[in-house]
Amino acid sequence: MLTLSGPEIHPVQGAGEIPRSVDVAIVGGGVIGVSAALHLARQGVRTALFEKGVVAGEQSSRNWGWVRMAGRDLRELPLMLRAHKLWADFQNGNHGDTGYRRCGIVYASKTPDARRRHERWIEAAAPFGVEARMMEPGELAQAVPGLARTFEGALFVPGDARAEPQRAVPLMASAAIAQGAMIHQNCAVRAVETAGGRISGVATEHGRVSAGTVIVAGGAWSRLLLKGLGLSLPQLKILSSAFRTAPIEAGIESCASFSSFALRRRLDGGYTVASSAESLAQITPDALRFFRTFLPAYLAERRGMSLRLGRDFIDEALRWQPRDGDRPSIFEAVRALDPQPHQANLARVRSALTEALPAFRGGVAVQSWAGMIDTMPDAIPVISTLDSHPGLVVGTGFTGHGFGIGPAAGEMLADLATGRTPASDPRPFRFSRFTDGEKLSLQYWL
Ligand SMILES: Cc1cc2nc3c(=O)[nH]c(=O)nc-3n(C[C@H](O)[C@H](O)[C@H](O)COP(=O)(O)OP(=O)(O)OC[C@H]3O[C@@H](n4cnc5c(N)ncnc54)[C@H](O)[C@@H]3O)c2cc1C
Numbered sequence: 072m073l074t075l076s077g078p079e080i081h082p083v084q085g086a087g088e089i090p091r092s093v094d095v096a097i098v099g100g101g102v103i104g105v106s107a108a109l110h111l112a113r114q115g116v117r118t119a120l121f122e123k124g125v126v127a128g129e130q131s132s133r134n135w136g137w138v139r140m141a142g143r144d145l146r147e148l149p150l151m152l153r154a155h156k157l158w159a160d161f162q163n164g165n166h167g168d169t170g171y172r173r174c175g176i177v178y179a180s181k182t183p184d185a186r187r188r189h190e191r192w193i194e195a196a197a198p199f200g201v202e203a204r205m206m207e208p209g210e211l212a213q214a215v216p217g218l219a220r221t222f223e224g225a226l227f228v229p230g231d232a233r234a235e236p237q238r239a240v241p242l243m244a245s246a247a248i249a250q251g252a253m254i255h256q257n258c259a260v261r262a263v264e265t266a267g268g269r270i271s272g273v274a275t276e277h278g279r280v281s282a283g284t285v286i287v288a289g290g291a292w293s294r295l296l297l298k299g300l301g302l303s304l305p306q307l308k309i310l311s312s313a314f315r316t317a318p319i320e321a322g323i324e325s326c327a328s329f330s331s332f333a334l335r336r337r338l339d340g341g342y343t344v345a346s347s348a349e350s351l352a353q354i355t356p357d358a359l360r361f362f363r364t365f366l367p368a369y370l371a372e373r374r375g376m377s378l379r380l381g382r383d384f385i386d387e388a389l390r391w392q393p394r395d396g397d398r399p400s401i402f403e404a405v406r407a408l409d410p411q412p413h414q415a416n417l418a419r420v421r422s423a424l425t426e427a428l429p430a431f432r433g434g435v436a437v438q439s440w441a442g443m444i445d446t447m448p449d450a451i452p453v454i455s456t457l458d459s460h461p462g463l464v465v466g467t468g469f470t471g472h473g474f475g476i477g478p479a480a481g482e483m484l485a486d487l488a489t490g491r492t493p494a495s496d497p498r499p500f501r502f503s504r505f506t507d508g509e510k511l512s513l514q515y516w517l
Contacts, residue, residue, distance in 0.1 A: 078133065078315070078440060081241035083126045086119075086253040089277050093119045093253070095488050096273045096282035098260045098296060100124075101131035102474055103466045104288035105244045105254075106481020107488070112250035116489060119282075120244075120252060121275055123259035124406035127240040130290050131474060133442035135313060135343050136335050137326050138232040138475035140201050141176040142192055142517040144451050147476060148199040149495035154479035158234065161478065167242045170235025170338045175325040178517055179211060179222040185330075185517075189226035192516040203228045216322040220329070220427045233326050235338050236474060243478070259402035262299050262395060263287065263463070270462030274396020276403045284488045286464045291408060291445040293467035294357070295401075299393030300460060304453065305361050305505055306468050307446050309352050309376075312412035313345035314420070314439035321430045328517075331423035341437070346420045347517075348375035350444070351413050353383040364448045364511075371515050377413075412441040444471045449511040454483050454500040464488050465502055 095111055097104045100122030111118040122128070138158060140151050162171040180186035186205070193203045206225040212218050214227075244254055260273045263285050272281035289296050294306040318340030326335045333347040350372070352358065358365075369376060394400045417439055425432045447453070447468035457463050466484040473480065479494070486493040504511065 078237045078438070080125060080127055080132045081238045083241045083244045083254065083256065084248070085256040086248070089255055089258065089275060089280055090119055090253060092272070092281040093117045094282065095284045095286060096121065096280055097286045097288060098263065098273065099288035099290060099292070100126040100244065100254065100256065101129060101288065101290050102127070102240045102243070102477030103469070103480055103484070104286065105240050105247060106478045107286050107288060107466065107484040108252040108254065109243055109247040109250065110482045110485035111488065112247050112252035114485065114489060115251070118252045119280060120254045121258045121260045121273065122254070122256045123402045125256050126244045126254065127236070128407040130442045130444065131240045131477075132237045133313070133440055134236050134474045135326075135333065135345055136170070136233050136236045136337075136474070137176060138171065138234050139176045139228065139326070139472070140196065141178055141203065141226055141228040141231055142189070143472065144514045145195055145199070146451055146499040148196060148201060150479045150483065151476050152199065152201070153482070153494050154476045155230065155232065157478035157482065158232065161243065161246070166246045167238070168338070169239035169242055171232055171239070173230060173232045174336070175227060175229045176231035177206065177211070177214060177325050177327040178226040179327070179329045180224045180226065181222060181330045183223055186223040188516055192226065201228065202230055214325060215327060215428070217428055217430045219429055222329070231326070233335050257406070259400060260296070261398070261400040261402060262393065263296060264396060265300070265460070268461070270460060276399070279396065284462050284464060286466060286484055286488055288466045288484070290467065291443045292402065293445065293465065295391050295393060297465065300463070302457070302460070304467070304502075305364050305448055307352065307358055307361060307365060308443045309350045309446050309471075310410055310413060310441055311345065311350050311444050311471065312417050312439060312441040313343055314412070314417055314436040315343050316341040316431065316434040317437050319431065319434045321428065329423070329427055332420045332427070334424070344420060344424055346375070346416055349377070349416045349419070350375060351377045351379055351416070354378055354380040355384050355387040357387060361448070367513050368446070368448055368450060371513060408443045410441045410443060412439040414439070446470045449513050452480065452500055453502050454480055454487070454497055455502040456487050457502050
């Protein structure tokens, strides 16, 4: 039995014996792989998803549960608008309560400079049809009862939402199964395999499955999976910690970020709280390898980013190596990335929370957890086919904001897998952007 310090995950009744052959094999049972499976199954495509642990055992159950357009990279906005529609349709579709509520999202502007950035984003997002506006300090104080700090105002997107990470993705997985997808948990993919210059299937710990198309949606493991195919995905891992409170009547329904902390109302009446400004990066061989590529992203985040040299350096150098499909791999040795939360960071979050919102002084942190975020140098994902590997589709690198956009990203992956035209342009998310000479650009609005 897998024990996780992370939040309790809604169980999924997966499939038994693995099939010998399918049209599409998916690696990874997070929001991205599961959404792709759901869309493929709806199209009647014979699909099997392989998850080394349990559905949503990594990032997809550990995130804050924000479903946001607010401050999002403009290249992702068409997908995010589509994602809101898919979330709403799923919530209304008798699949169970995902916790999806259009509660609005608020980003308080701490400084005049932050306020200007927020104003610029509102202007830039308007042509996409995003309804957003600035709240003045008085209105912010009304929207967040008891706020004991003053801000320059706040970016407010009323159509944004929250959802319940521990329920949403498992419910989507159950819906995919009901539509005919096969979901195999505790079934690691050791390697994606090729034959005759194209993808031929996956080697799992329980045997081989042939498939003309393989979708790699392995979150923080995608770089390693693709390395086995001779591909270099510039992806790093960042640790992010969170805690939840016991149920409390604080009167705050919108998700809200106050730079030193951020909170979201949970279905159980408590709040998920975390730092919107702090994270921890391990110094590993990959971090050194991609130092230059990630430098602009690091400089943009450096005030909140701590660097740590520890056991992960040796671990990555020795254990995070591709193996052939016949031998046990690290994928079955590590069923779920379940890192220790950064307690010093959470102590600072707790003190910022209770200082700004005294109503939380009696509120207890009943559980803390952490997740490993998969990040890309330009902070947008890869959602892409690869000319060099016919049959391979990659959906990864969501850089800390893949939960909300997940349903639409999964739909785009399903369309790329079956050759349908996606609902919006996938070009910004192509894998080849790291090598085709176009300069990577990083948008920083929040
Ligand atoms: C603390 C935290 C807060 C966040 N807050 C938000 C938020 O509020 N809103 C938001 O939109 N996003 C948020 N995110 C980011 C979001 O959770 C992720 O972007 C999203 O969940 C990524 O989904 P995924 O499916 O790509 O990866 P994951 O959910 O990590 O899933 C990948 C899965 O692949 C499996 N896997 C990997 N390799 C193999 C293999 N070889 N064989 C079989 N299975 C394999 C793993 O076990 C894992 O379950 C947050 C993340 C964290 C950690």
